[in-house]
Amino acid sequence: MAKKVLIVYAHQSSRSFNAAAKNIAVEVLTAQGCTVEVSDLYAMGFKATATAEDIKGDLKDAENFCYLDESKLAWEQGRLSDDITKEQSKLTEADLVIFQFPMYWFSVPGILKGWFDRVLTNGFAFSQEKPYILQTFKDKKAMLSFTTGSPESMFCTIGINGDINVTLWPLQNGILHYCGFQVLPPEVFWAPALTAAADRKKMLARWRTRLQDLLEEEPLSFTPLDRFDKETFQLKDEHISEEFGLSVGIHLSNPLPSQS
């Protein structure tokens, strides 16, 4: 079966490094027989703010508007705005989702944050009662592919920005793993703006090579869900190491020191 790929792409310019990375992904994956769809957020003028306008028809409680509740109800009743519904359809179809963006302020640009806020609707992408457990996306892979402003040397345990995996935790764990995706290792393009043209080409060549076998890659490992208590979502006693807390230990393939 031909695989379906969705690239959610957030750069303003078609001549940017991010555009080049996106174009290479389209080219290589298409050549492999994949069907590739691109959501070009700036070109689409994608709405980045979660508002009542995302819901068609009457609100449940307009006076005390709660996006989490209203969008869940609208999703259940098919009353989400067309732009959200369209992105959700693409997501439902996809076997692999690549988020291609320049890192802005240690995270995704506002327009992509808006995509997460609006498209990953309560009920559709996650269950409040059963976080991390909804099976909707369990057969899908997702990954971050991004450029940084800072060089790699600043994003390590002795660098002033801290380890890149800490910075990626809210995105990779908090969004992708939370929604049940298999999370592929990120593709980090370190500071292309500070890099010589020849080396930028090498970065893109490495990406091209990686894309050949991307769909066969092993996802990142997260602490298995069955190690957590089903009520408290805390590690069961038998899995708590004496020295360390465990849950975010996967950052560095090492556990974190305990809080005490």
Place this chain on the structure above:
Amino acid sequence: MAKKVLIVYAHQSSRSFNAAAKNIAVEVLTAQGCTVEVSDLYAMGFKATATAEDIKGDLKDAENFCYLDESKLAWEQGRLSDDITKEQSKLTEADLVIFQFPMYWFSVPGILKGWFDRVLTNGFAFSQEKPYILQTFKDKKAMLSFTTGSPESMFCTIGINGDINVTLWPLQNGILHYCGFQVLPPEVFWAPALTAAADRKKMLARWRTRLQDLLEEEPLSFTPLDRFDKETFQLKDEHISEEFGLSVGIHLSNPLPSQS
């Protein structure tokens, strides 16, 4: 001297818990003699996307648009859009900035991410060449005040979400400390939607109490800048512990294990 406070507020509803928290801050700080300004992002219809429309007049390189460079130049030449300039003026005036928002996807809502992306302009809020070092905001305090969807028990070292300080690292270190603010400890309202009305009132009462002395609070401590090499922004050898890397160690008042 009366202090000036800016509250950057991101909730859609004036009857929300976040609105209540914002209103209490306005009330208590005003009663103390502070001048309080609120940027009510949804009410303002604040633009959340960083685009060429943020720049008046000609672009330096429209074909290969780079927001970081174009916005820096526009800031230097007074050609940023009026909505950005207005927010920058408020920021320049403020002694304290409170960001009041519901946590969306382990971070700020898209509309507030857009505020960071657009208002904290290259040159105005930070120097690419001298990250963390620009003195512009050094006498200003800033803090996050937010509601969560998950209870506190999920946001600790043995909780499935991991320690809240890891989730806050990109915001508190990557944005606020990077721009040179003194970062006050966050005010976290744990899962008010899952909390009984009486306990929600207690949360707000505690916030009211805290606000009395907020301006006198000690900021969070980050690894002092002089411990990092000025070229590489890595810890100097004499500050690297044998067992642990240090830079993100402030998460838990403990260093992180090394990568090896």
